[in-house]
Amino acid sequence: MxxxxxxxxxxxxxxxxxxxxxxxxxxxxxxxxGPKYMLSGLSGMAFKFTVHEQLLPFSVTAYGQWGLEHGPAIDNLGxxxxxxxxxxxxxxxxxxxxxxxxxxxxxxxxxxxxxxxxxxxxxxxxxxxxxxxxxxxxxxxxxxxxxxxxxxxxxxxxxxxxxxxxxxVEVPLDQQVLESVRLAIHDWDTPFKTLPDKAIASGKLAYMFLAQGLESGQFDEGGAKYIIDSYKYSRLEIKQYLADVRTLWPELDQAYSFYAELAEAVSDIGLGQDGGISRAIERLRLAEKLEDLAVDQFRLLSAQYPDLKRSIVTRWSAHTAR
Amino acid sequence: MNTDALHIMSSRKSTYPRSYVDAMHTILTKAGWMDCTRPMLSGMTVNGFRFSVNRRLSEESPTAYNWHAEHFLAADFIGVTCSSSMGFNFVPTFPLYRKQAILDIKASIDRGIGAIIWHEGFVVAETYDDQDGEGALLYSDGFSEQLQRLSYAAFGGGPSPYWYYQVMESRISMDDAAVIKESFLQAIFKWETHDLTLPEQDYACGRAAYEAIINALESGDYDREGAKVTFDYYEEAKRDISVYMREAELPHLATGAAAACYEQVAELFSHIIGTDIEDSERLCQLFREALQAEEQAIKQLRLLVREEADNRFHDIGLR
The missing domain is CATH 3.90.70.10 (Cysteine proteinases)
Incomplete structure (x- = not known):
């Protein structure tokens, strides 16, 4: 052929x-x-959130060494x-x-x-x-x-x-969901995914980089718009994902509530309108708090089950580009 | 087989984990892809420059590092292309990967080149046997003359939680001087940089590994057997590097001063492995001297690659 x-x-x-x-x-x-938001949720891809300090457009794909980020995401799909x-x-x-x-x-x-x-x-x-x-x-x-x-x-x-x-191979849904929240916790807790470069922040710190970038006024406009659009879309995905799996554990039901509130809070932020930037910053501060609370629920859930993958040091995870 | 390898085979305990470079050297020389000595390969692949320990000096120390990155780079630095895969053996997808691993390893053997696999050390799958029921790989472990059997079903099955294999695919010609210079740059990187795969509270790398060893010895809270294995392993690595620095002498690149420092390091390590593990005072003294000597060696390397190092700004490892 x-x-x-x-x-x-x-x-x-x-x-x-x-x-x-x-x-x-x-x-x-x-x-x-299934729907795309389920793929995005189960793979943990929805939770990835990275921001370059100048809000450059490549922030959206700079969520780490791709091999290491995508590998566990796909593994969780069996x-x-x-x-x-x-x-x-x-x-x-x-x-x-x-x-x-x-x-x-x-x-x-x-x-x-x-x-x-x-x-x-x-x-x-x-x-x-x-x-x-x-x-x-x-x-x-x-x-x-x-x-x-x-x-x-x-x-x-x-x-x-x-x-x-x-x-x-078939992986039971509850196992996949449990692993997905662990992937989410890891992303939230890891401040820098592309060391030694510290210009790009991940997870919780990404919120700070985004707010600081917007506040400074010295940022890439196209990039800022792209980051915010992608961020809003992924938070919507997380909300939809958790809505479908919230019955598995009460912690997920709690987390769902936080993400639902978060998605609502950021649904109409943008840079276009008058005062758009200061409103976006204010809403993002609230969103960060809500996401912190949601991740705490993930932690409570994760702690109930052994996590072999993260209790043994790997021979292949984080490394710097050489 | 060179005399160096004979020396190692006769002097090592069978529990000693076989190093990656040793396995790689076996493969590349058997395939006729390279005829350099193991010390040269150890240096050019940068593997001999790696120095990382578990802070309790446990037995895993010599093989606790990022195999994925380091072994890919080992091949890449010398212009050998490869394919590798690895993971935990307790995850649901492992059977899919084991199936692919056996296919890739057999295909490599069919091409006339062994595969490196993790089996309580880095061993070389040299041939296979499909006639015997479920099928088996036959591997050399670097210690015994006879090939050992590993059934396909047992590949990656433990007791270690890891499975790993790497097959060499092709090679491109490289400029020796460029390979050697790159190894010096990477040696500086290894000395200064913690391996991100390893949690820093439990492991130390490069310069920091010396401090971790001295701390462990002084506190007395460490694994005696593991420490012996670790010191033996690195004695060999430091010796390899000292030989490499002599052999790597290039026109317009005066490696003599760095070589002298590494010879001193190797000499100190030979005293280290000859010292009673309970004599922590003397061991600490030797490690302090070795730290000084290796610090000097790295300074000398920096002088040799000053321009290239400066061009890499704050990220000397990024080629």
Whole structure:
């Protein structure tokens, strides 16, 4: 076969780009059932919140080393996954790129789309060996972007990233939900995900960076708008997610109430209106308090069950880019 | 087999965890991809420069580090491309990964190159046997002449909670001088930087590892057997690095002063492993001297790569 095109993949930008791409790939392949907010919640992706001190637009995707962030997210869905990524300036890139051409096409041959950093994240939905191209969906446009095999991975950012998926095992829903709140706690508690860089804050500290950035008046306007839109959308996702699983444990019911109040409080913040910024800052302060209370509920829930994954030191987690 | 390896095989206890570099050296030389000595590989891959300990000096110290990052980099620094995977064996997805691991390891063996797997140390899966019922990998552990059997079903199964494998895929040619210079930059990084995988209250890295060892010895609250294993392991690493610094001498790069410092470190470590573990006063003294010597060594390395180090601003590890 010299090509394939997965018509059933339909990525739509609504959530974080990775979540949108993941949802498009998994639902088309029959590897996930349910609404996008459930995927966003169960994978913990909804809880990721990072802000650059100047409110630059890349804040939204700068939630850590992607391998380490996305790996546990996908593992919680019971899926086998593999990825490759790195700096395109490194001498071994060409080899890894050529190798990836092989396994990307293998995945597409199996009928499973591939997540690809355009940027931002999109989906490789097909290839054509005669022309030597991939068809890539970015979630905004009806038309595919065309990426030449030899340009795969090369973009205006310094890094490339590709992820594939395969089989699934069933993981009981309550286990998935428990793990998702633990992922949320970790994100909330980790101030910096891309050390040694301390210009990008995560979780609770991200609120402070956002408020300080807005207060300073010296911020990237497009970035600020994007951060706030993405933030509002993900808080709505969390609220919807918790609404569906709140009956599992009373702590989740409590957390749901806090997130419902939070989502309401920030629903109409924006930078456009008169006094928009000062109102946004005020609402974000309230939201931070509410989210703190919600995460405390997560902690109460988490403490009721052993957490083997976090009681043993790993041999693969956080590292700095080298 | 070189004489260095023979020396190690004869002098080590069987409980000693085999180092990653040792396994990698076996693989690359057997495949004919490299003919350098183990000390050269230890230096170029930066693995010999790593120095991290559990603060109680427990037996895991030599292998408590970020395998994912360090082993990928080890290969990347020398222009070897690889594929690796790892995780906990008690998670629901583990059977999916075990299945893929066996496929990848067998494919690598079919290409004529062994795979590094974690099995109470880093061992080399050299061949496999599909005839025998459920199938098994045959691995060398670096100690015994005979290959050991590990059934596919037992891969990654413990008692350790971790499973890990790495297969080498290809290689590109690298400029030796660039590889060596990069190793010096990374050595400085390893000396100054804590491994983010390890909680700082329980582990220490680089310069801080010396302080942790001295503290443990002074307090008396540490694991005696673990300490012996740890000191033995790092004695070998420091010795490798001292040899590397001599062999790595390049035109226009005067490594002599740094080499002399590392030789002093290696010498002190040879005294350390010859000292009774209960003689904490003498051990502390030796570790203090080794700390001084290695601090000097790093200063010398900085002089050798001053321009490159400056160009990396506050992040010397980022290539």
């Amino acid at each position: 010299s090509g394939i095109y997965l018509h059933e993949i339909n990525m739509k930008r609504e959530s974080k780009s990775f979540t949108d791409a993941l949802y498009a790939v998994l639902t088309a392949a029959g590897l996930f059932e 899926l086998w996954t593999a990825f490759d990524a790195g700096r395109t300036r490194h001498p071994t890139f060409r080899f890894y790129q050529q190798d990836a051409l092989r396994w990307i096409r293998e995945s597409l041959d199996r009928g499973v789309g591939v997540i690809y950093w355009i940027p931002e994240f999109g989906v490789i939905r097909g290839y054509d060996d005669d022309d030597g191209v991939f068809y890539v969906q970015n979630g905004w446009s009806e038309d595919d972007e065309i990426v030449l095999y030899d340009n795969m991975g090369i973009n205006f950012t310094p890094f490339w990233y590709v992820r594939v998926f395969a089989e699934r």
